[in-house]
Amino acid sequence: MLSERAKSLKPSPTLALAAKAKELKAEGKDVISLSVGEPDWDTFQSIKRVGIEAIESGCTKYSPANGLPELRSAIAKQTNSDFGMDYNPNDVTVTTGGKFVIFSALQVLCNPQDEVIIPAPYWVSYPTMVELADGLPRVVLCDKASGFKLTPKLLRENINEKTKILILNSPSNPTGCMYTEAELKALSEVLLEHPKIVILSDDIYNRLVFNGEGLAPHILKVEPRLKDRTLVLNGASKTYSMTGWRVGWAVGPNEIISAMTKFQSQSVSCACTFSQKATLQAIENGTKELEEAKRLLKFRRDFVYEQINTLPNIKSAEPEGAFYVWPDISFYLGKQFKGKKLKTSRDFCQALLEDQMVAAVPGIEFGLDGYLRISYALNEDRMSEAIKRIECFIEKIQ
Numbered sequence: 001m002l003s004e005r006a007k008s009l010k011p012s013p014t015l016a017l018a019a020k021a022k023e024l025k026a027e028g029k030d031v032i033s034l035s036v037g038e039p040d041w042d043t044f045q046s047i048k049r050v051g052i053e054a055i056e057s058g059c060t061k062y063s064p065a066n067g068l069p070e071l072r073s074a075i076a077k078q079t080n081s082d083f084g085m086d087y088n089p090n091d092v093t094v095t096t097g098g099k100f101v102i103f104s105a106l107q108v109l110c111n112p113q114d115e116v117i118i119p120a121p122y123w124v125s126y127p128t129m130v131e132l133a134d135g136l137p138r139v140v141l142c143d144k145a146s147g148f149k150l151t152p153k154l155l156r157e158n159i160n161e162k163t164k165i166l167i168l169n170s171p172s173n174p175t176g177c178m179y180t181e182a183e184l185k186a187l188s189e190v191l192l193e194h195p196k197i198v199i200l201s202d203d204i205y206n207r208l209v210f211n212g213e214g215l216a217p218h219i220l221k222v223e224p225r226l227k228d229r230t231l232v233l234n235g236a237s238k239t240y241s242m243t244g245w246r247v248g249w250a251v252g253p254n255e256i257i258s259a260m261t262k263f264q265s266q267s268v269s270c271a272c273t274f275s276q277k278a279t280l281q282a283i284e285n286g287t288k289e290l291e292e293a294k295r296l297l298k299f300r301r302d303f304v305y306e307q308i309n310t311l312p313n314i315k316s317a318e319p320e321g322a323f324y325v326w327p328d329i330s331f332y333l334g335k336q337f338k339g340k341k342l343k344t345s346r347d348f349c350q351a352l353l354e355d356q357m358v359a360a361v362p363g364i365e366f367g368l369d370g371y372l373r374i375s376y377a378l379n380e381d382r383m384s385e386a387i388k389r390i391e392c393f394i395e396k397i398q
């Protein structure tokens with residue numbers, strides 16, 4: 001009965017793992033989930049209040065397909081101030097979460113067999129979304145030596161006549177690593193030589209950074225000449241802890257934005273209207289709470305980074321943003337746990353969950369084996385307990 005497309009569709013591994021952890025919790029097990037991709041604090045009170053008021057005042061109907069004009073205006077203003085640009089509200093489209101922004105961008109940009117360069121480790125959904133748009137993911141492995149980031153050399157080597165899009169995500173899910181201005185400048189020099197390539201800049205974590213400036217370096221800021229083929233993707237989910245409100249947006253060339261709006265109008269109609277009102281509040285007035293949340297996040301980052309690196313034969317680079325740490329567990333692969341060989345990070349995570357009730361996401365799901373993605377968006381007591389349990393687990397590996 002099902003289409004070939006549906007048959008080949010894999011469930012999101014991060015959501016699948018979170019579901020398994022929930023199942024064990026429901027059985028009464030004391031599971032610590034390090035697999036979630038959302039902050040553990042609630043949506044800020046001031047934002048919730050605006051959402052409730054919006055419902056009560058009847059803001060409960062469809063909005064324009066590209067979003068409420070006042071929200072598009074606030075997004076254009078914020079993007080202009082962030083990157084020194086001059087977008088207007090018509091260069092913005094708002095839709096149901098960052099995930100659908102990327103999905104619809106790929107739908108309107110990809111022709112069959114167009115190649116999309118995806119630096120690995122990558123966010124789990126990119127390759128599948130490219131395939132759903134009939135494009136070809138061209139996964140480019142970025143190693144530890146480059147901080148898991150794309151280098152100009154790798155970019156150049158992977159461009160060919162079929163290359164249509166480059167996806168950049170900084171700070172990165174899963175590594176927490178962030179491109180520097182100089183690194184982006186070097187990539188932009190290669191991109192200037194290839195004027196047909198569109199850049200999808202997934203900036204979903206760009207305010208959750210610990211660099212003191214409060215914002216991740218951006219390719220448009222270092223090379224404004226890329227403006228006519230760069231799509232800025234962002235959303236309310238991570239920055240304002242609004243994952244359930246489902247609001248994301250794209251800012252960029254009007255031709256792409258209009259096509260995305262058309263696509264949205266024929267698929268999801270529009271983002272939830274009262275969520276858009278709440279997002280407007282978040283963008284215009286959420287800075288104070290965001291700063292507090294970031295202070296907490298930084299404290300946890302420092303804590304987890306220090307603790308992880310005390311584990312025998314496990315090393316991690318210091319994450320610069322988002323809320324993930326990416327420890328190297330390759331020392332333990334190929335070894336035995338309770339008579340079973342841990343061949344991949346998937347085996348490692350499965351055994352860790354079964355033995356210690358700690359859920360982490362295997363690096364292999366992000367296109368690079370030998371690593372784990374650990375989300376540190378949870379309190380220090382639980383984090384500390386999780387680290388103890390990981391230590392207990394690895395002590396048993398032979």
Ligand SMILES: Cc1ncc(COP(=O)(O)O)c(C=O)c1O
Binds near residue numbers: 202
């Ligand atoms: C790198 C990256 N991009 C985009 C998204 C989409 O987030 P949302 O659909 O909640 O806005 C996520 C969520 O996990 C992400 O990690």
